[in-house]
Amino acid sequence: MANPTLLILPGDGIGPEVMDQVKRVIDWFGDKRGLAFDVEEDLVGGAAYDAHGTPLHDDTMKKALKADAVLLGAVGGPKYDNLDFSVKPERGLLRLRKEMDLYSNLRPAQCFDALADFSSLKKDVVAGLDIMIVRELTSGVYFGEPRGIFEEGNERVGINTQRYTEGEIDRVARSAFELARRRNNKVCSMEKANVMESGILWREVVQKVHDEDYPDVELSHMYADNGAMQLVRAPKQFDVILTDNLFGDILSDCAAMLTGSLGMLPSASLGAPNADGRPKALYEPVHGSAPDIAGQGKANPIACVLSFAMALRYSFDQGDEATRLEQAIEKVLADGARTADLMGPEGGTPISTVEMGDAILSAL
Amino acid sequence: MANPTLLILPGDGIGPEVMDQVKRVIDWFGDKRGLAFDVEEDLVGGAAYDAHGTPLHDDTMKKALKADAVLLGAVGGPKYDNLDFSVKPERGLLRLRKEMDLYSNLRPAQCFDALADFSSLKKDVVAGLDIMIVRELTSGVYFGEPRGIFEEGNERVGINTQRYTEGEIDRVARSAFELARRRNNKVCSMEKANVMESGILWREVVQKVHDEDYPDVELSHMYADNGAMQLVRAPKQFDVILTDNLFGDILSDCAAMLTGSLGMLPSASLGAPNADGRPKALYEPVHGSAPDIAGQGKANPIACVLSFAMALRYSFDQGDEATRLEQAIEKVLADGARTADLMGPEGGTPISTVEMGDAILSAL
Ligand SMILES: CC(C)[C@H](C(=O)O)[C@@H](O)C(=O)O
Ligand SMILES: CC(C)[C@H](C(=O)O)[C@@H](O)C(=O)O
Numbered sequence: 039m040a041n042p043t044l045l046i047l048p049g050d051g052i053g054p055e056v057m058d059q060v061k062r063v064i065d066w067f068g069d070k071r072g073l074a075f076d077v078e079e080d081l082v083g084g085a086a087y088d089a090h091g092t093p094l095h096d097d098t099m100k101k102a103l104k105a106d107a108v109l110l111g112a113v114g115g116p117k118y119d120n121l122d123f124s125v126k127p128e129r130g131l132l133r134l135r136k137e138m139d140l141y142s143n144l145r146p147a148q149c150f151d152a153l154a155d156f157s158s159l160k161k162d163v164v165a166g167l168d169i170m171i172v173r174e175l176t177s178g179v180y181f182g183e184p185r186g187i188f189e190e191g192n193e194r195v196g197i198n199t200q201r202y203t204e205g206e207i208d209r210v211a212r213s214a215f216e217l218a219r220r221r222n223n224k225v226c227s228m229e230k231a232n233v234m235e236s237g238i239l240w241r242e243v244v245q246k247v248h249d250e251d252y253p254d255v256e257l258s259h260m261y262a263d264n265g266a267m268q269l270v271r272a273p274k275q276f277d278v279i280l281t282d283n284l285f286g287d288i289l290s291d292c293a294a295m296l297t298g299s300l301g302m303l304p305s306a307s308l309g310a311p312n313a314d315g316r317p318k319a320l321y322e323p324v325h326g327s328a329p330d331i332a333g334q335g336k337a338n339p340i341a342c343v344l345s346f347a348m349a350l351r352y353s354f355d356q357g358d359e360a361t362r363l364e365q366a367i368e369k370v371l372a373d374g375a376r377t378a379d380l381m382g383p384e385g386g387t388p389i390s391t392v393e394m395g396d397a398i399l400s401a402l
Numbered sequence: 403m404a405n406p407t408l409l410i411l412p413g414d415g416i417g418p419e420v421m422d423q424v425k426r427v428i429d430w431f432g433d434k435r436g437l438a439f440d441v442e443e444d445l446v447g448g449a450a451y452d453a454h455g456t457p458l459h460d461d462t463m464k465k466a467l468k469a470d471a472v473l474l475g476a477v478g479g480p481k482y483d484n485l486d487f488s489v490k491p492e493r494g495l496l497r498l499r500k501e502m503d504l505y506s507n508l509r510p511a512q513c514f515d516a517l518a519d520f521s522s523l524k525k526d527v528v529a530g531l532d533i534m535i536v537r538e539l540t541s542g543v544y545f546g547e548p549r550g551i552f553e554e555g556n557e558r559v560g561i562n563t564q565r566y567t568e569g570e571i572d573r574v575a576r577s578a579f580e581l582a583r584r585r586n587n588k589v590c591s592m593e594k595a596n597v598m599e600s601g602i603l604w605r606e607v608v609q610k611v612h613d614e615d616y617p618d619v620e621l622s623h624m625y626a627d628n629g630a631m632q633l634v635r636a637p638k639q640f641d642v643i644l645t646d647n648l649f650g651d652i653l654s655d656c657a658a659m660l661t662g663s664l665g666m667l668p669s670a671s672l673g674a675p676n677a678d679g680r681p682k683a684l685y686e687p688v689h690g691s692a693p694d695i696a697g698q699g700k701a702n703p704i705a706c707v708l709s710f711a712m713a714l715r716y717s718f719d720q721g722d723e724a725t726r727l728e729q730a731i732e733k734v735l736a737d738g739a740r741t742a743d744l745m746g747p748e749g750g751t752p753i754s755t756v757e758m759g760d761a762i763l764s765a766l
Contacts, residue, residue, distance in 0.1 A: 114596075123599070123602060126596065128596045128597065132597070158523050158524055158527045158634060158635050158636070159522050159523050159524065159634075160522055160523065160524055163522045179543075179564060179597075179598060180597055180598075182561075185598075185599055186599050187599050187602065187603050190567065193567050193568040193569055194567070194568050194603060195565060195566065195567045195568070195603075196564075196565070196566050196598075196599050196600030196601070196602065196603030196604065197546075197563065197564065197565050197599065197600060198563075198564040198598045198599060198600045199561065199562075199563055199564070200543060200560075200561065200562040200563070200564060201559060201560070201561050202559065202560050203554065203557050203558070203559045204557040204558050204559070205557055230648070230651070232478075232490065232492045233492065233496070233543075233544055233651075234543060234544075234549075234560075234562045235487065235549055235550050235551050235560050235561065235562060236560030236561060236562045237560070238487060238551065238560065239551050239558060239559075239560030240560065262651075262652055263651045263652050263654075263655040264655065266630070266652045266653075266655050266656040266659070267655045267656065267658065267659040267664075269656075270522060270523075270634065270656055270659040270660060271522050271659050271662075272522065284594070284648075285652070287594070287597075287626075287627045288626055288627050288630045288649070288652055288653075289630075289652075290627075291627040291628065291630050291631045292630040292631065292633075292634055292656060294631065295630070295631040295634040295635050296634060298635075300631075
């Protein structure tokens with residue numbers, strides 16, 4: 039049988055540096071665990087723009103659609119800030135999400151024991167935190183039409199459209215309920231049904247999917263503003279949070295920051311399963327391209343490595359191997375290995391990106 | 403000269419209880435400081451729906467438009483959850499905002515020294531926190547058309563429209579810059595210009611207003627998701643945050659929760675100044691109607707009292723009297739008076755809503 043294929047898109051900023059460590063980890067699983075992948079690499083974001091004048095070349099798009107999983111580093115940087123909207127690095131990522139139809143974005147916000155002191159929140163509020171945000175990723179105001187800046191009378195008006203069909207809500211709701219069953223069986227769905235009709239439809243469809251097919255999962259609904267408050271006040275009340283594209287963007291970043299260590303958080307973006315049960319999938323760290331430290335060898339590769347662990351679990355049905363990798367990382371942290379972003383109140387000498395890669399490999 | 407007029411709309415849940423204490427404070431300023439107001443009272447939200455079948459009667463709307471300032475308690479409650487969207491309690495509030503054209507919503511997130519332990523954040527992260535969110539309140543996705551739930555093929559689609567004109571952005575930006583000049587002279591504007599064209603226009607207009615008329619104010623721009631993170635990570639980096647209606651809803655609640663004491667936070671919603679320089683204005687606490695404790699005499703009236711202090715400052719040019727009231731409240735807190743919501747880790751016996759009113763009056 040042919041090896042499964044991985045498309046690697048390191049992207050911009052610290053993307054390439056952290057991805058280098060992931061490649062070592064991938065090789066390790068091929069050598070030591072008999073999990074060989076056919077790996078291809080390509081450009082995305084500013085790197086693609088520099089080479090081709092577009093943040094995602096059509097050929098790359100085709101490769102992504104064919105690959106069994108895509109691993110992405112990060113996109114964007116100040117160099118590209120003044121580019122036209124249509125060719126900004128972000129458009130490359132958004133095109134991947136849309137054309138791969140990756141409607142379910144899984145963003146764990148997990149607080150690592152060894153790092154509980156890093157949070158700006160009190161330790162007892164976040165220690166042991168383990169929530170999963172399921173964010174709809176292919177629709178809503180990110181993609182709705184009409185959109186643009188138009189002339190109206192003698193001034194301009196900026197317009198975007200929030201738009202959700204029943205089918206779009208239904209499918210992402212299912213993915214949240216499925217996930218909850220494998221976790222603590224609780225879903226809290228967030229919208230602004232008190233203000234937006236799209237939120238009313240969202241609430242109604244989520245409730246219907248629940249009542250018809252997931253009555254065993256505990257479901258609650260919360261307005262998104264209250265959701266932001268509750269995340270800050272008492273995040274451990276949540277298990278799975280289900281929300282739309284824009285609310286998910288903000289709430290998942292808020293949740294991520296609760297853990298205090300953004301350099302630790304992976305994400306998975308999943309589409310519909312294909313014939314062999316494997317979903318279209320893209321994995322990427324939650325952190326961005328961090329242009330301020332790019333090229334200095336200080337970036338923390340863990341979020342990107344953990345994104346590969348998510349790939350093992352969600353794309354390749356290798357939950358045990360994913361756990362092996364996650365445990366290696368916990369060990370590394372427990373042993374005190376710290377990149378610069380993980381320098382806590384206690385101080386210490388940071389290790390480099392490569393040294394963190396070394397540590398992970400030796401823990402494996 | 404006639405007394406200035408106040409329209410009081412206690413609303414639902416704990417609204418009436420907390421407003422009762424505000425009325426005592428208003429009387430005190432009339433008796434002791436020669437600041438007499440002509441006070442009228444009316445219904446809003448569920449209370450108005452129960453009486454008239456609408457969450458805001460046209461007569462009330464007229465009174466609000468005529469009043470020099472409106473004080474509102476809170477709207478909403480589970481009793482009204484199943485009402486049609488068009489008559490939900492929230493619609494009453496939204497109609498007031500829209501028809502009074504209250505485009506600039508000021509939401510201070512301030513951490514009171516005596517209460518710094520209440521925050522779920524570490525004390526050093528929030529002690530002394532004093533930021534002001536300026537939220538656009540009359541446009542954006544809250545009011546944009548088209549909106550609704552429509553049939554499309556064989557399914558339904560929920561649609562809302564995010565919409566900002568240059569003029570709408572310009573005027574709220576000005577109010578943020580004006581405020582910043584009276585504070586620490588810094589504005590951070592938040593949107594999603596990397597994803598939404600309305601955000602691009604927002605950023606451009608804010609920058610233009612700055613460059614033309616407020617070059618002395620320090621201006622920065624931030625994506626709203628990063629804004630949520632930064633609020634959690636290091637909120638004291640901000641002075642004034644300027645943002646749109648929907649982002650403002652979420653970010654201001656997030657900011658409010660950083661302080662740990664929602665029962666303490668007031669807000670002001672201001673429109674254009676009229677001939678005598680007084681803006682159309684509505685003042686309300688940030689907390690909601692808290693149906694779970696309504697009618698039990700336990701609610702904290704401070705946020706509502708502080709909303710009246712904002713009225714003194716922003717509507718009646720009585721900054722000194724506002725400060726007098728704010729200082730009385732700080733004294734009450736320093737003396738240890740605590741309603742149930744302010745029972746911290748150290749415990750103690752909570753006082754009632756009325757007792758807190760008593761304490762404020764005697765501190766005055
Ligand atoms: C880079 C940007 C387009 C993106 C988004 O807004 O979705 C990012 O913030 C994210 O959350 O993945
Ligand atoms: C009650 C509701 C309509 C309102 C809003 O969404 O604006 C509230 O959350 C607020 O922030 O004042």
